[in-house]
Amino acid sequence: MKIDIVSVFPEYFDVLNLSLFGKAQDKGLVEVHAHNLRDWTHDVHHSVDDTPVGGGAGMVMKPVVWSECLDDLLGLEPAVVERTMGADDQADREAEYASATEYAPATTYSPNRPILIFPNPSAPLFTQRDATELSRADHLLFGCGRYEGYDARIPEYYRAQGIDVREYSIGDYVLNGGEVAVSVMLEAITRLLPGFMGNPDSIVEESYTGEGALLEHRQYTKPAEWRGIRVPDVLLSGDHGKVDRFRRDEALERTAQIRPDLIAALDCTALNKQDRKT
Ligand code: 6GU
Known part of the structure; x- marks a missing residue:
């Protein structure tokens, strides 16, 4: 199973080199890549968030940075002209406009496209049933939100492109970001992979x-x-x-x-x- 994770704190996932998960990587059962979302920014501040439209506290992750990242990792041709608004200082604004490119229309997707998963405290609960289903996938792509969350158009857009997009909460409490939630989901999913556990009986009962x-x-x-x-x-x-x-x-x-x-x-x-x- 191939697993890509996007986060502004990819170091969070260094722990995956330890314990059973580390062994599973050594055995070639799972292949994990943690990417830094800021690698897809173009402005000097590497900003990934902006103030909420409509007002309110906190910051929301910008769709433009996420789309560049996800188009890349999903192997998609961006379908639209990306226009950015709201950067506070002029330098940021210019840098973002400079990065906004006229793109070709969307092309077809590769048949083995990943399932795209966003942790979200306001989403349906992640259950053992979901873990079992996802453990049968070839490729998962997790997008970790931070701050008050991510722009709602991100999952909407990729769903409209035919991507299988999931949003899950791991429980009725609030975390600072999706990283821990992704770690929880990953552990629940990957321990079900054939050969992951030393004793396969231990996952049956x-x-x-x-x-x-x-x-x-x-x-x-x-x-x-x-x-x-x-x-x-x-x-x-x-x-x-x-x-x-x-x-x-x-x-x-x-x-x-x-x-x-x-x-x-x-x-x-x-x-x-x-x-x-x-
Ligand atoms: Cl998936 N994310 C965050 N930030 N908080 C949570 C959660 C997810 N599930 C429960 N609390």
Whole structure:
């Protein structure tokens, strides 16, 4: 899987050289390139953001810089004349106008174009289902926003060009930028690649996996008694049927208690007869 990441802090992704992800790169399972968005600026200040149209606090990432970058990485011919407005000082304005080029009409895209993914706290939640689907892609391109976000026309434009564009939030809280969110999504996606995990079984029975996802049952290891607390007897019984039933009941109970929303979303056909009695 090829992964391109665009960020104003590409060094954030240096950590991908460590641990399982680093090994996966060594094995050739994933190939990661982190690009600096500022490499696609032309002004002396390398500015990537501007004040929000309509007013309000913070800064918004400019569509012009992003489009030069994304056209390049997607292998697209820019389709429009890029006109820039709003640079504060005259030098910036002149530099930006100098960079605005008359482009040829859009050409056709390469068949293996990447899926374009923007982290966005105001987007739908990224789930295990999304991770599973994206783990089957050949090429992902992540665009990390900073500040108050990115100009809404960026995803709109690339969607209109036929690119598969996704926007995801990783949870109901606010981060300073998309870098951490992309790291989270990348880890969830790439650990599903065949050969990534040492033991492939460890991704089969996990929480949130598959239809009718439940929280996982609790885990214990030896000794059977530790500081006066015993492992549940049934787990020591050697009766696999009973162990499976115990774990399944616990998963159902804990999910009902901690994440009733997952129970509500459960596909009833994912329940077995014994589940219905519990
Ligand atoms: Cl994807 N981005 C930012 N900036 N904050 C977030 C998020 C994403 N998901 C949750 N909070």
